[in-house]
Amino acid sequence: MVIFSVLLIAVFGGITRVSTYNNAKVAVLGAAGGIGQPLSLLLKNSPLVSQLTLYDIAHTPGVAADLSHIETRAQVTGHIGPDQLGAALKGCEVVVIPAGVPRKPGMTRDDLFNTNASIVATLTDACARNCPEAMLCIISNPVNSTVPIASEVLKKHGVYNPNRVFGVTTLDIVRANTFVAELKGLDPARVNVPVVGGHAGKTIIPLISQCTPKVEFPVDTLTALTGRIQEAGTEVVKAKAGAGSATLSMAYAGARFTFSLLDAMNGKEGVVECSFVRSEETECKYFSTPLLLGKHGIEKNLGLGKLSAFEEKLVADAMGELKGSIKKGEDFVLNMK
Numbered sequence: 001m002v003i004f005s006v007l008l009i010a011v012f013g014g015i016t017r018v019s020t021y022n023n024a025k026v027a028v029l030g031a032a033g034g035i036g037q038p039l040s041l042l043l044k045n046s047p048l049v050s051q052l053t054l055y056d057i058a059h060t061p062g063v064a065a066d067l068s069h070i071e072t073r074a075q076v077t078g079h080i081g082p083d084q085l086g087a088a089l090k091g092c093e094v095v096v097i098p099a100g101v102p103r104k105p106g107m108t109r110d111d112l113f114n115t116n117a118s119i120v121a122t123l124t125d126a127c128a129r130n131c132p133e134a135m136l137c138i139i140s141n142p143v144n145s146t147v148p149i150a151s152e153v154l155k156k157h158g159v160y161n162p163n164r165v166f167g168v169t170t171l172d173i174v175r176a177n178t179f180v181a182e183l184k185g186l187d188p189a190r191v192n193v194p195v196v197g198g199h200a201g202k203t204i205i206p207l208i209s210q211c212t213p214k215v216e217f218p219v220d221t222l223t224a225l226t227g228r229i230q231e232a233g234t235e236v237v238k239a240k241a242g243a244g245s246a247t248l249s250m251a252y253a254g255a256r257f258t259f260s261l262l263d264a265m266n267g268k269e270g271v272v273e274c275s276f277v278r279s280e281e282t283e284c285k286y287f288s289t290p291l292l293l294g295k296h297g298i299e300k301n302l303g304l305g306k307l308s309a310f311e312e313k314l315v316a317d318a319m320g321e322l323k324g325s326i327k328k329g330e331d332f333v334l335n336m337k
């Protein structure tokens with residue numbers, strides 16, 4: 001009888017634990033935007049999400065009403081303006097932030113700093129007050145600065161946990177997988193290229209030597225491929241000719257990252273994603289490397305692995321810019337009133 005009871009407790013205890021994040025409350029901040037809308041659609045379509053709160057400074061009641069008619073169980077609510085931000089965030093396990101302005105042709109991601117820095121700081125401040133333990137997934141650019149900004153704001157509130165703050169760089173991995181697959185005639189879904197460093201120009205460092213399956217390129221092709229991955233965002237900005245930057249592929253990448261995180265929080269083992277996080281792997285305070293995700297966010301930083309000479313140079317060349325962008329973000333919060 002005792003054994004039976006213990007078994008019952010173990011089974012039902014297990015079910016309760018496993019189902020916690022199958023009932024995850026996820027917030028999208030900037031949900032009415034070019035990324036926010038398709039990202040919210042993908043999240044609404046997932047069995048991992050039971051509550052989806054959509055926050056923006058405009059249009060969220062309409063986006064929420066629209067999504068709420070989809071026959072999946074996630075309850076969708078729309079929240080508009082700062083007065084409704086707290087309600088969107090209360091009880092959230094995961095917050096995804098694509099709020100802010102995107103690039104126009106000729107702009108770098110850093111040109112967005114002046115507008116997006118304060119947006120990310122304000123939104124993180126609200127997260128610190130309303131859901132201090134939530135996983136924060138930051139999409140807003142420049143990611144190399146917005147992740148340090150979010151981290152410093154959380155520190156000010158005394159609620160910073162570096163294992164729970166992620167800069168979403170998944171689109172760089174998605175692009176690298178696609179371009180390698182194109183060149184080698186492979187199924188892109190079976191290609192995995194780790195991309196490390198940061199998320200802007202030369203700080204985006206694809207590790208083609210660590211690609212699975214193993215691939216090899218002559219040096220001129222490798223150089224061109226690396227350049228294309230680094231400038232793929234600009235390829236989209238130019239093609240959209242003033243109508244913004246990547247939104248649909250970014251929504252896919254943001255959803256992929258969020259689902260990996262929820263799977264890992266849910267107890268799935270062996271979930272690995274690259275992300276721009278607080279790091280001890282290089283001399284940069286923040287750096288993207290493959291991360292083993294777990295119930296509490298980052299379980300283990302898997303580090304850079306073995307680099308080719310070509311990749312070692314890319315890492316060395318990125319350090320100056322990356323450190324500058326990180327410091328710019330930290331200084332912004334330091335000087336905030």
Ligand SMILES: NC(=O)c1ccc[n+]([C@@H]2O[C@H](COP(=O)([O-])OP(=O)(O)OC[C@H]3O[C@@H](n4cnc5c(N)ncnc54)[C@H](O)[C@@H]3O)[C@@H](O)[C@H]2O)c1
Nearest residue numbers: 030032033034035056057098099100101102139140141171
């Ligand atoms: N990490 C990446 O790989 C990646 C890729 C593409 C784009 N981005 C970045 O994502 C961000 C959003 O891009 P987009 O194309 O969706 O832009 P968008 O202009 O279409 O949408 C942005 C949304 O943010 C909202 N917003 C503005 N200020 C806000 C605030 N204070 N609170 C809440 N919402 C606010 C706007 O109302 C708008 O709906 C940009 O910074 C862009 O550079 C990142």
